[in-house]
Amino acid sequence: METRIGISGWRYTPWRGIFYPEELKQNQELYFASRQVDTIEINGTFYATQKPESYQKWHQDTPADFIFSVKGPRYITHIRRLKDIELPLANFFASGVLHLKEKLGPFLWQFPPNFVFDEQRLGSFFEKLPRTFKQATQLADMSDRLSPSYPLDLRKANRKIRHAIEVRHHSFENPYFIELLRRHNIALVFADTAGKWPYIEDITSDFLYLRLHGDEELYTSGYDDSTLHWWADRIELWKKGQAPANALTLTDQPAPTKKRDVFVYFDNDVKVRAPQDASTLSNMISHKRH
Numbered sequence: 001m002e003t004r005i006g007i008s009g010w011r012y013t014p015w016r017g018i019f020y021p022e023e024l025k026q027n028q029e030l031y032f033a034s035r036q037v038d039t040i041e042i043n044g045t046f047y048a049t050q051k052p053e054s055y056q057k058w059h060q061d062t063p064a065d066f067i068f069s070v071k072g073p074r075y076i077t078h079i080r081r082l083k084d085i086e087l088p089l090a091n092f093f094a095s096g097v098l099h100l101k102e103k104l105g106p107f108l109w110q111f112p113p114n115f116v117f118d119e120q121r122l123g124s125f126f127e128k129l130p131r132t133f134k135q136a137t138q139l140a141d142m143s144d145r146l147s148p149s150y151p152l153d154l155r156k157a158n159r160k161i162r163h164a165i166e167v168r169h170h171s172f173e174n175p176y177f178i179e180l181l182r183r184h185n186i187a188l189v190f191a192d193t194a195g196k197w198p199y200i201e202d203i204t205s206d207f208l209y210l211r212l213h214g215d216e217e218l219y220t221s222g223y224d225d226s227t228l229h230w231w232a233d234r235i236e237l238w239k240k241g242q243a244p245a246n247a248l249t250l251t252d253q254p255a256p257t258k259k260r261d262v263f264v265y266f267d268n269d270v271k272v273r274a275p276q277d278a279s280t281l282s283n284m285i286s287h288k289r290h
Contacts, residue, residue: 001259003239004067004105005282006039007274008211008267019275034062037278039069039105041265045097046071046110052096052149059100067105069164069209069263070097078112082125087144089128093136094143098154106162106187106209106263113197117171119180126163126184133157164189164209164263168197175251178202182255194218201247203255207263208238212277214268222273225280232284235262 010033016022019036020029033040042058044050058068076088098104107129130136137155140148165181166189181188181204190201190210194217212231214221223231234244241257243249264281266274 001261003262004039005264005278006037007278008041008265009043012269015272018272031061034066039067041069043071046074049095052099055096055099066103068100068103069105070107072107072109082121090139090142091146094140094146094148106164108164110166113168116169129163131161133159166191173198178251202249207261210264212266220270223277228281
């Protein structure tokens, strides 16, 4: 089991000259960032279709033990709102994302604030999501506009694919939602959003996915040491398969007690706090273990 702590995205103009050295070229930013943290959330995939060459370069530019999480397209979650998404899903997986190979971590599916809990629509979506590389390449072959050109080793791979869902409407504060996620082994994102959107701590999968957007001001405020220690203590419990005594859960039924991987991403990037907070939290957790 592992805990990976990183940042959401890496290409931010304000970071240049602060996190990134002044002389660093823009095309070297991922190379630099991936040696400061051990995981990065790719969020460009949320806004636009990426090219196979991009995924191949990202794989090449990062260390051997690096992991990417990938944000699913807003075309599926925000525009189509999970309706008639068979082809959009096929096109997404045909765009080349599997070229991340062994560095591909969980997929993040984020829903807009006006997306209301719909058990049937969500259940149908979860059933369409591929759970292995082999299933993902079969889905990609159904694309109507992209040719995935995945090699045979990826097409045959039974490497597991994980999915996490981030919600922003209070209708999801519903025990039936937790049951649905557990049934499909989908992780509920623990999202710290300065109190703007729901914060739920029910464990619903064999891994955990945290997004820390800022505890006082969304995307802006950093985390002080006492707050990061609070997160570190919680993460250590969750990783061991335990839960904090004051966990904010919707259901009394606990998740099975077993060790879990944990992925944590700081998304408080406006004032260049994300890399610093990720490094501080990572050091705190490392010291707790020793």
